[in-house]
Amino acid sequence: MKTDIILSGVGGQGILSIATIIGEAATRMGLTLKQAEVHGMSQRGGDVQSNLRLSDTSIASDLIPLGTADMILSLEPMEALRYLPYLGKDGWIITSSTPFKNIPNYPDEEKLMAELNAQPHVVALDVEGLAKEHQMPKSANVILLGAAASFLQILDVQTLRESVGRIFASKGEAVVETNYRAFDIGYEYVKRLNQPAL
Amino acid sequence: MENNKLLLLGDQAIALGAIHAGISGVYAYPGTPSTEITEYIQESPLAKERGVHSRWCTNEKTAMEAALGVSYVGKRALVCMKHVGMNVCADAFVNSAITGVNGGIVVVAADDPSMHSSQNEQDSRFYGKFAMIPILEPSSQQEAYDMMGYAFELSESKKLPVLMRIVTRLAHSRAAVAVRNAANETACTGRASVPTDWILLPANARQRYKEVIKVQPELIKLAEETSYNALSVTAGGTAEKGIIACGIGYNYVMENYPDGCPYPLLKIAQYPLPAEKITRLAHTCKEILVVEDGQPFVEEQLKGVLPSTYIVKGRLSGELPRTGELNPDNVKAALGIAGAQVYAAAQNVVPRPPALCNGCGHRDVYDALNRVAAGYPDAKIFGDIGCYTLGALPPFRALDSCVDMGASITMAKGAADAGLFPAIAVIGDSTFTHSGMTGLLDAVNDQSNITVIISDNLTTAMTGGQDSAGTNKFEAICLGLGVEPEHVRVVVPLPKNMEEITRIIREEIEYKGVSVIIPRRECMQTLNRKLKQKRAEKK
Numbered sequence: 001m002k003t004d005i006i007l008s009g010v011g012g013q014g015i016l017s018i019a020t021i022i023g024e025a026a027t028r029m030g031l032t033l034k035q036a037e038v039h040g041m042s043q044r045g046g047d048v049q050s051n052l053r054l055s056d057t058s059i060a061s062d063l064i065p066l067g068t069a070d071m072i073l074s075l076e077p078m079e080a081l082r083y084l085p086y087l088g089k090d091g092w093i094i095t096s097s098t099p100f101k102n103i104p105n106y107p108d109e110e111k112l113m114a115e116l117n118a119q120p121h122v123v124a125l126d127v128e129g130l131a132k133e134h135q136m137p138k139s140a141n142v143i144l145l146g147a148a149a150s151f152l153q154i155l156d157v158q159t160l161r162e163s164v165g166r167i168f169a170s171k172g173e174a175v176v177e178t179n180y181r182a183f184d185i186g187y188e189y190v191k192r193l194n195q196p197a198l
Numbered sequence: 199m200e201n202n203k204l205l206l207l208g209d210q211a212i213a214l215g216a217i218h219a220g221i222s223g224v225y226a227y228p229g230t231p232s233t234e235i236t237e238y239i240q241e242s243p244l245a246k247e248r249g250v251h252s253r254w255c256t257n258e259k260t261a262m263e264a265a266l267g268v269s270y271v272g273k274r275a276l277v278c279m280k281h282v283g284m285n286v287c288a289d290a291f292v293n294s295a296i297t298g299v300n301g302g303i304v305v306v307a308a309d310d311p312s313m314h315s316s317q318n319e320q321d322s323r324f325y326g327k328f329a330m331i332p333i334l335e336p337s338s339q340q341e342a343y344d345m346m347g348y349a350f351e352l353s354e355s356k357k358l359p360v361l362m363r364i365v366t367r368l369a370h371s372r373a374a375v376a377v378r379n380a381a382n383e384t385a386c387t388g389r390a391s392v393p394t395d396w397i398l399l400p401a402n403a404r405q406r407y408k409e410v411i412k413v414q415p416e417l418i419k420l421a422e423e424t425s426y427n428a429l430s431v432t433a434g435g436t437a438e439k440g441i442i443a444c445g446i447g448y449n450y451v452m453e454n455y456p457d458g459c460p461y462p463l464l465k466i467a468q469y470p471l472p473a474e475k476i477t478r479l480a481h482t483c484k485e486i487l488v489v490e491d492g493q494p495f496v497e498e499q500l501k502g503v504l505p506s507t508y509i510v511k512g513r514l515s516g517e518l519p520r521t522g523e524l525n526p527d528n529v530k531a532a533l534g535i536a537g538a539q540v541y542a543a544a545q546n547v548v549p550r551p552p553a554l555c556n557g558c559g560h561r562d563v564y565d566a567l568n569r570v571a572a573g574y575p576d577a578k579i580f581g582d583i584g585c586y587t588l589g590a591l592p593p594f595r596a597l598d599s600c601v602d603m604g605a606s607i608t609m610a611k612g613a614a615d616a617g618l619f620p621a622i623a624v625i626g627d628s629t630f631t632h633s634g635m636t637g638l639l640d641a642v643n644d645q646s647n648i649t650v651i652i653s654d655n656l657t658t659a660m661t662g663g664q665d666s667a668g669t670n671k672f673e674a675i676c677l678g679l680g681v682e683p684e685h686v687r688v689v690v691p692l693p694k695n696m697e698e699i700t701r702i703i704r705e706e707i708e709y710k711g712v713s714v715i716i717p718r719r720e721c722m723q724t725l726n727r728k729l730k731q732k733r734a735e736k737k
Contacts, residue, residue, distance in 0.1 A: 027205055027374065037207075038314070039230055039662070044585065046552030061448070061453035062371035066528040067538030081544035089539065092665075102553065107546040115546050143645040171734075193407065 002055035003154040004064045006083045010074035010100045011043040014141040017167070018048050018073065021145060024055045025155050025163040036062040044100050047079055053138040054154050058189050074171070075141060076100045077116055077124060077141060084119075092121040094148040096140065125149060125189055139182035146186025150194075157187070206375045208368035210472035211231035211339040212278075212306055213238035217347025220407065222273035222301075223251030226630060228661035229280030230315040232308035236278055237664075244269040248383060252311050254658070256667040257603070257632040258283035260624055265303050269359075270396060272387030273301040274350050281309040282316065286324050294359045295329040296406045297396045299338065301384055302353035302403035304346065306362045308369045311492050311523035315660075317583070317600070319521065321492035326361035326469065330410050332417050333469040334362045334426070335445035339373040341467065345426070347381065352420070365491045367523065411609065426467040429475050430459070431482050437461050439511075440483030441533075442476070444496055447489035450529035471496065473503045480504050486514035487532060491524045530602040551591055557636050559719035560586040562691035564594040566699040567622070571596075573604075574707070577620045578613060582606035582634070584626035585660045586653055602694075604633025610648045611641045620707045623650045631668035635675060637647050641712045642680040649706045650714045652676075653691075655721040663724040676714045685713035692719065 005022070009015040019035055026033045036051040051064045066085050072093045074080035080095035087093065095116070099109060116124055125147055131140040142164060149157045164183050168176045213235045216224065226236040231291040239245045242250045251268075251568070255261035258279045265275035277287075283305050284291065291305065307322035326333035334349055336342040339470035345362065353360045394402050421427055440462040443451045448465045462482045464475055480486060488497040488510065504510065510515040517532040518524070530537060554561050571577040581587055581597035582605060590597040599609055605625035612619035625634050628701065630652050641648055652672055656665040668675060676686045685706060689699045699717065 010550065023205060031204070032374065034371060035374045036367055039234070039370050044549075044552035044555060044588065047550040059373075060449045060456075061526045062367050062373075062449065063525050065530065065538065067540035078214075078547055079550075082547045082674060084544045085540045085542070087541055103548065103550055112546040115544055117451065160284050197343065 001153055002053065002059070003071070003152060004069045005052040005054075005071045005073055005152075006069050006086050007050040007052055007065060007073050008079040009084055010102065011045050011048045013075040013100070014185060015048060015050055015075055018141050018145050019052050019169050021142075022052060022054075022152070022155070022160070022165050025160040026152070028163065029152065029156060029159055031056055032059050034059045034062050044107055047082060049079075049083060056154070071151060072149065073144065075127070075144060078112055081116060082114070090121070092123065092151050093119055094123045094128040094144065096144055097124040098126055123190060123193065125186070127186070129188070130185055134181065134185060136178050136182050139179055142179045142182035143186040146183035146193065147190045149183070149187050150190055174195060203374045203376050205372055206339055206343070207234055207370060207372050208336075208339045208364060209234035210238045210344050211343040211372070211375045212346060212362070212364070213242070216276040216304065216379060217245050217250065217533045218378060219347040220274055220381040220383045221250060221350075221479065222383055223265070223268055224276045224278060225251070225255050225264045226278040227255050227258050227261055227283060228658050228664045229283050229308070230661055231366040232280045232283075232306060232434040233661045234369070244380060254664050254667065257435070258287035259290055260269075262287040262294065262305070266290065266294055266297065269299040269301040270390050271301070272384060272389075274303075274384050275301065276304050278306045279308070280316065281307055281320050281322050282602070283307070284317065284322050287364040288325070291325065291359075292329045293398060293597065295331050296398055296403055296412055297403070298357040298406065298409075298612055299353055299359055300387070300390050302350035303359040304349045304353060304362055305359055309363060309365045309492055311365055314366055316600070319492065321495055322361065322363045323469065323492070323495045326494075329359075329361075330414060331358045332356065333359045334360060334423075335467050335469070336362070337445050337448040337465065337467055338370065339368070339371070339375050341426070342368065343375045343377065345467075347398055351387070357419065358410070358413070363445070364701050365446055365523065366514045385722060400602050412472070414680065418473065419688070421468045421470055421472040423472050424468050427465065427472050427475060429462075429464045431462045432460065432713065437483040440464070440486045442466060442479070442488045442496060443485055444488070444490040444492075447491055447524055447529070450524050450526045451489055451533070451602045453526040454530050454533055454535055466496065471499055471503065476500065476515075478504050479509060485509035485511060487517060488633050489524065489532065491520065491531055501675060528550070540630055552588060553591065554585060554588050555722045557657060557722045558585070558719060559655055559721075560589060560653055562693060562699070563624070563651060564589045564596040564716045565693075566691070566696060566703060567624070567651070568594060569696070569700050570707070571622075572702045573704075574620050575733070576618070577622060578618055579622045579624060580606040580609040580613070582623070582625040582629050584629050586624060586626055589624070602633075604637055607634050607641060607650055608637035610650070611637065611644065611646045614646045614648050615644070621646060621648045622707070623648060625650065625652055626659070627652060627654040627656065627668055627672065628666040630672070631666070631675075633735050636680065638676070638681070638712070639679045639715075645711050647704070647710050648712055650712070652714060652716045654716050654718040656718070657721045657724045659721045659723060663721060663727065681714050685709055685711065686716070687713070688716045688718060690719055691717035
């Protein structure tokens, strides 16, 4: 089994922290992992992406081929759409629905969301709003990770949740607790979506 | 530490491999994608315990020369840089093959095909061939780690520096690496084994050059024998094609053949080229596809190895794109495999170029320059390499050039010599000490009519905030180079000081000679990092 994830967002949003948590969990489960990151110029507010590949056998390329990714995990809706040609037919888009507008020609928001929601497998959630609502402004990325958890079948959800704790352990008990809650909020949000309408 | 597995970037694997090979120092100037090699050594507990030198150098040339000194006294040194840094250290690098080494020297050049964070995509393997030294090109993080110890042994056994060439996708990709026990540092002998080798007077240099030529067949033999250059030939008959895959190109080939490559395949990770293995490969197939990242280094050389009628395909023939990095998709196309069905590109997506951070002092510098330049329609502003190059993009569009480290000052000088007024240079603090100081001396000696802005944010910001060699020394450097004291001006780039800054820029433009204005305010990124650290310490 293999899972290829394109992580995307805007420089400074924290996609590499998500990659670190997933990487920790994958390593703990004995999976093989390759993760290509973007450093340098584009980190200054430009579009950034990371190719994260997990497998229970070996992985050849550091980059994910077109049309094969199992997931686009994005902290920004336009950045999720940017990598659409990399998504496999059955792949999922899990993205923040909050636009990050640091350019003058950001597309029309309604059209953007319409195009995003027209994709066959998409979960768009307002992680920024949820983070504010639960007084955890710095944990939007962990909420997003929680939302992605049930789609990452190669990873055990409990192991992934524990990795959140291990990655934040050096920042103290309170930060760890907040991020556990953030993970659960994202996870529960998606679970509710999957329940049949009453 | 035995058989321990660590999750490492390619850069970090190289760093740990070098520490474990017993280096006494790393000498480097920051440059994407090479920066993380030195940073890893700076943070490594083992390197700290051993007192491995890891402070940043002023530029790649001072780095290479310091490494030569380490080698002279018998110790091992690592030198790291991005590809264009090779141009800066080329004098020392090429001559290091003539002096030869005593303690091992490994030079890591991190190439950036596709120019993710660079101004060209030159292929450093040409430098290795030019200097006639062994080149290693690892295909994976594990190989990068393993090759480090091998590289130092190779350097010492052949008495030559060794070049390791990597590309962005290896430097900045993470994978698990099995690590070994650390070797001890080599002992300091305090002297070179053959002292005259290091005195490159023509008589000595001619002798040494002959020796470098003489050792070439041995280097080729090593490339033929090493397991890093693995030839696998399919059984029976002549195959439709064979493949030569260099460095990371091997991974992209194998990505397309998960059940094993059906064609004869030669993986190359050590140069000079193993001509005999290539000839053996050619005998098993009708044509050869060369998969190499960067420029057609191997593809061109094959013409001298194989008969002229033999078909060689690659970047020159158009099977692979002539520019840009390799990826699994362009390699797939070159292998003649149909691509997967893909979603069409989305409609509502626009480019999101990088920009100067909010609150960055460079912003206020460009704001001021644009205000002043509005009054001088002929003004040209020569830029340089760093975050502030982003001043060329909207909303500022403030720069007229960006070429290489230090070129802002010297280009402004040349343009002023040729009659341009006003000729303004914008250079960052770290770039100024890297390659701007000598140009400023030229301008002073020529009494050129230029205005130099040293935009000082107290760090090497573009590469992530490394120490800058000239911090707290800029006024003294400018005065020492002969700039008149009343024309070395310091300002604080903040919106509230705009009136003062623009007035000073105007005054110095009007001064007929060399003037230097130093807008000084700390980088927002390093400032925020320090504040965060302080808050964490308080808790």
